[in-house]
Amino acid sequence: MNTLLQGKNIVIMGVANHRSIAWGIAQSLHNAGANLIFTYQGERLRENVAALTEKLGVESLLVNCDVTKDEDVEAAFAVIKEKVGVIHGLAHCIAFAKTEELEGEYVNTSREGYALAQDISAFSLVAVARAARPLMTEGGSIVTLTYLGGERVIQNYNVMGVAKAALDASVRYLANDLGKENIRINAISAGPIRTLAAKGIRNFNSVLKEIEEKAPLRRTIDQSEVGDTALFLFSNLSRGITGEILHVDAGYSIMGG
Numbered sequence: 001m002n003t004l005l006q007g008k009n010i011v012i013m014g015v016a017n018h019r020s021i022a023w024g025i026a027q028s029l030h031n032a033g034a035n036l037i038f039t040y041q042g043e044r045l046r047e048n049v050a051a052l053t054e055k056l057g058v059e060s061l062l063v064n065c066d067v068t069k070d071e072d073v074e075a076a077f078a079v080i081k082e083k084v085g086v087i088h089g090l091a092h093c094i095a096f097a098k099t100e101e102l103e104g105e106y107v108n109t110s111r112e113g114y115a116l117a118q119d120i121s122a123f124s125l126v127a128v129a130r131a132a133r134p135l136m137t138e139g140g141s142i143v144t145l146t147y148l149g150g151e152r153v154i155q156n157y158n159v160m161g162v163a164k165a166a167l168d169a170s171v172r173y174l175a176n177d178l179g180k181e182n183i184r185i186n187a188i189s190a191g192p193i194r195t196l197a198a199k200g201i202r203n204f205n206s207v208l209k210e211i212e213e214k215a216p217l218r219r220t221i222d223q224s225e226v227g228d229t230a231l232f233l234f235s236n237l238s239r240g241i242t243g244e245i246l247h248v249d250a251g252y253s254i255m256g257g
């Protein structure tokens with residue numbers, strides 16, 4: 001336990017189950033004294049999220065928000081404003097692409113699959129940053145999750161890699177827009193972790209094996225390591241950092257081959 005985030009209200013978007021990276025972030029922030037607000041994708045997930053958040057031992061505000069719907073995003077932040085007022089942070093841990101787009105050649109990506117991956121995985125950051133901005137009257141920190149597949153070609157990551165590239169660029173443009181209000185925005189580029197979203201990627205086991213063999217730390221990373229980095233990015237310790245992509249990947253991304 002520490003008090004780095006005592007008195008801070010932070011919105012966590014993207015908890016689906018106990019393996020979710022968003023849940024790793026939630027635990028680190030909770031242990032640092034933050035008051036957490038959770039958004040979830042559609043009512044079918046509410047029970048899952050409620051069961052998890054009960055384990056924190058405090059009552060958390062849970063709000064429905066499917067990021068493909070403008071009205072959901074608007075309504076979610078209206079509820080958060082009404083119930084909490086000011087927010088100091090937002091964790092965006094949301095991505096989606098159709099399974100059939102995550103195999104074979106990228107050149108075969110469909111128009112619809114491309115648009116869907118961009119909408120949910122990249123545009124949603126813009127939408128939620130815009131909605132959160134008026135609630136961040138005391139400054140703030142936004143953290144999103146990206147992957148190396150946005151910087152380099154990683155087999156089967158395909159359309160999601162291109163969405164992550166757009167997400168990374170959005171982090172820089174949003175950092176410039178929001179910096180004058182002392183709102184910072186950064187991305188954590190996490191190494192591969194077995195989650196629901198990762199299940200959609202073909203040969204995920206061999207990706208994990210490659211990290212164990214080649215990453216400088218010779219191991220994969222887990223949700224708690226991403227969570228603790230998010231804690232740093234939400235805390236005052238990182239006050240000089242914005243528009244950055246921080247790799248939490250056991251060093252894998254520095255390797256040349």
Ligand SMILES: NC(=O)c1ccc[n+]([C@@H]2O[C@H](COP(=O)([O-])OP(=O)(O)OC[C@H]3O[C@@H](n4cnc5c(N)ncnc54)[C@H](O)[C@@H]3O)[C@@H](O)[C@H]2O)c1
Binds near residue numbers: 041066095192194
């Ligand atoms: N698992 C990995 O190896 C890994 C590595 C790097 C980055 N990431 C990123 O981490 C983030 C979280 O993914 P995860 O691995 O924890 O998997 P996850 O499946 O637990 O989380 C993905 C979340 O996205 C949410 N989501 C999807 N469509 C949505 C919509 N329309 N509206 C609202 N929410 C929606 C899901 O409900 C789910 O909670 C994603 O951005 C993912 O790309 C994951």
